[in-house]
Amino acid sequence: MNILNLIKIAIKALLRNKSRAILTMLGIVIGIASVIAMVSLGQSSTLSVKNQLSSMGSNMIMIMPSNQMRGGVNLGFASAKSLNERDLKSIRANARYVAAITPMVNSSAQLVFGSNNHPGSIQGVDACYLDIRKYELESGIMFDENDVKKFAKVCVIGKTVAKELFTNGENPIGQTVRFGTIPMKVIGILKSKGQNQMGQDQDDVVLAPYTTIQKRFMAITHYNMLFASALSEEQSEMAATEITYILRSTHGIANGSDDDFEIRTQEELLTTMSSITGMLTILLAAIAAISLVVGGIGIMNIMYVTVTERTKEIGLRMSIGAQNRDIMMQFLAESVILSLIGGVIGIIFGLLLSYAGCTLLKWPYVVSQTAIALSFLVCAATGIFFGWYPAKKAANLDPINALRYE
Amino acid sequence: MENEIIRIENLRRTFRVGNEDVHALKGISFTIYRGEFVSIMGTSGSGKSTLLNILGCLDKPTSGEYNIDGVSVSSLSKNQLSTLRNRKIGFVFQSYNLLARTTALENVELPLLYNNEISTKERHERALAALQAVGLENRMHHLPNQLSGGQQQRVAIARALVNDPVILLADEATGNLDTRTSYEIMTLFQQLHQQGKTIAFVTHEPDIAAFTTRTILLRDGHITNDCAIEPKSAKEALESLPVSDDY
Ligand SMILES: Nc1ncnc2c1ncn2[C@@H]1O[C@H](COP(=O)(O)OP(=O)(O)OP(=O)(O)O)[C@@H](O)[C@H]1O
Numbered sequence: 001m002n003i004l005n006l007i008k009i010a011i012k013a014l015l016r017n018k019s020r021a022i023l024t025m026l027g028i029v030i031g032i033a034s035v036i037a038m039v040s041l042g043q044s045s046t047l048s049v050k051n052q053l054s055s056m057g058s059n060m061i062m063i064m065p066s067n068q069m070r071g072g073v074n075l076g077f078a079s080a081k082s083l084n085e086r087d088l089k090s091i092r093a094n095a096r097y098v099a100a101i102t103p104m105v106n107s108s109a110q111l112v113f114g115s116n117n118h119p120g121s122i123q124g125v126d127a128c129y130l131d132i133r134k135y136e137l138e139s140g141i142m143f144d145e146n147d148v149k150k151f152a153k154v155c156v157i158g159k160t161v162a163k164e165l166f167t168n169g170e171n172p173i174g175q176t177v178r179f180g181t182i183p184m185k186v187i188g189i190l191k192s193k194g195q196n197q198m199g200q201d202q203d204d205v206v207l208a209p210y211t212t213i214q215k216r217f218m219a220i221t222h223y224n225m226l227f228a229s230a231l232s233e234e235q236s237e238m239a240a241t242e243i244t245y246i247l248r249s250t251h252g253i254a255n256g257s258d259d260d261f262e263i264r265t266q267e268e269l270l271t272t273m274s275s276i277t278g279m280l281t282i283l284l285a286a287i288a289a290i291s292l293v294v295g296g297i298g299i300m301n302i303m304y305v306t307v308t309e310r311t312k313e314i315g316l317r318m319s320i321g322a323q324n325r326d327i328m329m330q331f332l333a334e335s336v337i338l339s340l341i342g343g344v345i346g347i348i349f350g351l352l353l354s355y356a357g358c359t360l361l362k363w364p365y366v367v368s369q370t371a372i373a374l375s376f377l378v379c380a381a382t383g384i385f386f387g388w389y390p391a392k393k394a395a396n397l398d399p400i401n402a403l404r405y406e
Numbered sequence: 407m408e409n410e411i412i413r414i415e416n417l418r419r420t421f422r423v424g425n426e427d428v429h430a431l432k433g434i435s436f437t438i439y440r441g442e443f444v445s446i447m448g449t450s451g452s453g454k455s456t457l458l459n460i461l462g463c464l465d466k467p468t469s470g471e472y473n474i475d476g477v478s479v480s481s482l483s484k485n486q487l488s489t490l491r492n493r494k495i496g497f498v499f500q501s502y503n504l505l506a507r508t509t510a511l512e513n514v515e516l517p518l519l520y521n522n523e524i525s526t527k528e529r530h531e532r533a534l535a536a537l538q539a540v541g542l543e544n545r546m547h548h549l550p551n552q553l554s555g556g557q558q559q560r561v562a563i564a565r566a567l568v569n570d571p572v573i574l575l576a577d578e579a580t581g582n583l584d585t586r587t588s589y590e591i592m593t594l595f596q597q598l599h600q601q602g603k604t605i606a607f608v609t610h611e612p613d614i615a616a617f618t619t620r621t622i623l624l625r626d627g628h629i630t631n632d633c634a635i636e637p638k639s640a641k642e643a644l645e646s647l648p649v650s651d652d653y
């Protein structure tokens with residue numbers, strides 16, 4: 001029998017029992033819809049994490065001093081001071097894959113303006129910090145090399161800080177705020193970046209020249225951290241290696257000894273986060289897949305009923321020349337059509353569901369073509385797998401017994 | 407010899423039921439030639455259906471030789487038997503066995519669906535012609551439950567004819583019908599016979615067997631009688647039925 005007639009006959013048989021076909025399909029619809037929804041939502045969350053991470057900075061590389069064990073003695077305090085101007089200069093001079101690098105020194109202090117105050121910290125950085133962290137100025141200017149050289153008492157503040165301190169609608173720019181006892185002039189305001197992935201407010205920042213913090217606030221010569229950015233995402237790994245090499249040589253670390261610093265690239269962070277969301281997606285999809293199996297068993301059940309009900313029809317078809325294969329194909333076609341139609345409806349529902357979810361969670365909406373194509377395959381496979389035994393049972397009937405069946 | 411349609415030799419069929427063997431056919435031999443209209447008679451349980459199932463290639467003999475249209479059946483596989491049934495045999499059942507919720511025309515088309523050499527167009531044409539041959543062309547879009555028993559059996563006969571079989575096999579084809587309708591069906595069989603069809607017809611009613619040209623009598627798995635007879639005309643018998651029989 002040719003395929004067209006096979007499909008026609010199968011559809012006709014299904015239409016004879018519409019409500020049953022629809023109920024059977026429902027199992028597949030729910031299964032596929034949940035798989036599609038889970039996979040799409042998973043991909044959306046991965047994408048959202050990626051977007052947020054990359055908004056944290058451009059190909060960022062963080063260099064931190066690390067606590068060192070040497071000969072069983074914790075050199076923590078000493079090694080925390082391991083990053084200094086020599087390192088910065090050496091990297092600036094020698095690194096080829098590093099686009100920009102800035103030191104960072106942190107000091108926590110109470111900010112005061114008039115009667116308003118705001119607890120927070122002040123970060124001493126270089127001007128290139130804005131580029132590395134993808135901050136932009138909304139108004140005013142960023143401090144420059146000259147300010148760094150002269151330990152200028154100037155600062156650039158984020159939106160949250162501005163809101164907290166300047167409650168009477170003053171223009172913050174040009175105003176002087178106090179950090180503890182030190183007065184600083186506000187020269188710029190940063191554009192809002194909102195919260196980052198970890199829920200931190202990225203607008204709660206105060207930036208000042210790092211030299212100012214070092215000399216005037218803390219009286220130190222080392223840095224707390226270095227922030228660098230690689231020339232491109234692909235080169236961040238190489239940049240990290242390069243920095244490691246340079247720092248080991250400036251710190252005079254012998255071969256075989258451990259680094260006294262730690263390097264984290266944005267890429268690493270991304271991979272870690274992605275692998276977490278990826279695992280979650282797989283877990284959820286696997287749970288959803290169970291409902292697909294249940295749907296498949298529903299198909300199998302109904303196909304068994306159908307075969308038994310139509311034993312006499314099978315006997316007749318065999319007696320007029322249907323071969324085992326024809327009977328088998330006839331019932332397989334029914335179960336495959338059942339699961340494919342269920343699959344199409346399930347895909348539509350799944351996409352709607354994930355769209356609703358993404359809108360609710362403010363995640364980017366991704367339609368995964370692979371998931372859709374895969375769903376189709378899975379549906380066809382479900383139809384064949386769960387339709388196989390009932391169809392086999394039908395095809396193996398003995399024509400005389402089948403004809404006599406009441 | 408080329409006029410031999412069916413030749414069986416020493417055909418046996420034994421069923422195993424539990425630990426016992428039931429010998430339904432105990433060595434049967436006969437030949438049916440082209441153009442014969444054979445009735446197979448016998449009491450209930452004498453082995454008529456068993457024989458007809460073997461002739462129709464639905465069942466295989468336990469031993470013995472069976473040739474249909476020059477083909478030795480015993481060597482054929484299950485699929486080859488299916489093809490043989492599809493091309494050479496037309497089967498008519500006592501209980502019609504039409505597909506429910508399927509029109510008369512589609513029911514008649516069914517055997518041709520399993521023959522890939524036949525196009526959709528040819529299938530329609532041949533099904534229509536078969537329905538015309540049984541006088542039901544004006545009922546072709548009716549469903550089985552919209553047809554009388556006699557009409558349903560006519561559709562079934564059309565279905566048996568549509569593949570132009572070498573032999574038409576009928577197992578108590580009039581068993582479910584009243585006398586008048588039975589005679590109408592026999593009139594149809596006689597017409598087909600006159601057009602050259604070979605027919606083997608199982609019945610246990612002697613007045614039905616009287617419309618055929620040869621009667622084979624079975625008893626307890628043996629042939630007890632096999633003789634040519636002068637057929638009565640079913641048409642005349644139908645006309646001579648009293649009108650009172652009509653209620
Ligand atoms: N599948 C089977 N299994 C076991 N025994 C069977 C089977 N089919 C038929 N028989 C036996 O074979 C014998 C002949 O049966 P068959 O059906 O051929 O009789 P029949 O002549 O057609 O009778 P009826 O006129 O009642 O239809 C019976 O004794 C029956 O019990």
Ligand SMILES: [Mg+2]
Binds near residue numbers: 454455456
């Ligand atoms: Mg019988």
